[in-house]
Amino acid sequence: MIKSILLSLLFFCCGLSAFSQNTFSISGKVRDKQGGLPGAGIYLSGYKIATVADNNGNFTLPNLKPGSYDLLVQMVGYLPFSKGVIIADKSVQVDLLLKENTVQLNEVTIRADPNRAKYIKQFTEYFIGITPNSKQCKILNPQVLNVDFDITKSLLTVKTTEFLIVENKALGYRLKYMLDYFEYNSRTRIIYFSGHPFFEELKASAAKKKKYIEAREIAYYGSSQHFFRSLYEGRTKEEGFLINKIIKTPNPNRYPENVINENLSKIRTLPEKTGIRKVAGKVDVGLLEFWTKQKEMPRFIDKFSRADVIPDTLVHDYNNNLKWINYTDALCVQYTKEKESLAYSNTGFWVFRPLDVPEYEISVVNHTTQNPVRFYANGGIYDSRSMLYEGYWAYEKIGDMVPMDYIPLARQ
16 A cells, blocks of 8 residues: 655746757847847746847747747846747747836845744745755855745745755756745645746856766656656657556545535534533633544545556647547556665655555655646646655655756756
8 A cells, every 4th residue: 555654846947948950039129118128137947048138128039849848038127027939830029128127226124034034944944855865955045035834824935036046056046936826735735836937057167067977867867858858759668667557445444525524514613512621711722623624634535556657658749749648547557777866765755555566666646637748758737736746755855956958968
């Protein structure tokens, strides 16, 4: 039986592109209400591709393959800007209108939060990760983060109006990350975050670059990006992936949802005559605790299915640049070319496995919507909200991420 211990993660990696022989360009103008903005930085989310606007605000990003992209724009004194662009069979022109960052331009007084350091630490662990690579990462501008904790919902949210700068000394990247949103629910222990990363190479000696390359290879192989890229190509087995199902059955130790909600509602509304036991005019704490724990219990129990999922029956063509999968229950993806590391086994991310299943890296992919999961040839997901990760892919976060156009040594 497989059971989630601590945390599931929905990880967004925006800025996706498909592979094709023909290449095109994205060009346009960056401006504000007064006209063109010279010197604005234009980046492709998820890549190492960038340019700078000329004296009139014009720019061109050439040699792009068909697919879906996210343009990121950065200019001092203006809010970071992103725009989705789809290249089909011709080059695309765009007009990018920036808005002034009034928070940055005007001095503001921020009320001191005695818990800010604690929240920033939590954000760093859940956003960058706690892997060996993550421990070599550092957020260079944490002061731009706005944190808030809603005690009634046990919800930590983090926002920013500026690019978050992350230096990764394990993989040799400097990330500019446009954070759309981040939230962590300490009750459900589920993390959601979305954003647009841009990768820059850190300056390094030849020996250091060699170490970076070795670390990037390890980070790429077995990742969700590697899996979906091989799934697109029909090479999951050759690349070392096994796919099974996690069958979800109702939890026999949990009351039906309507019964739980009805009892909690009676307790919290505190009517005069409900038959609910009271102590000194208050609801019995033990009773409230019982139904609260019932609410927090998983609705389903996960059972490992021995039957292999055949990729040919799972994957379908959507169009020339996209494929899709649609499934019930959850997928269990094993990467047979790497075993779980000691660092991973000491965390709460691991999932239970049958005793006779080898200690391969295991990830569970939950389907969170009724819509199919669409993905590109480079392993990018069209709508990452459609999936929720558990296991190894929940363990690896920003600190183990490589660009979407990363090409492993075996294919260079």
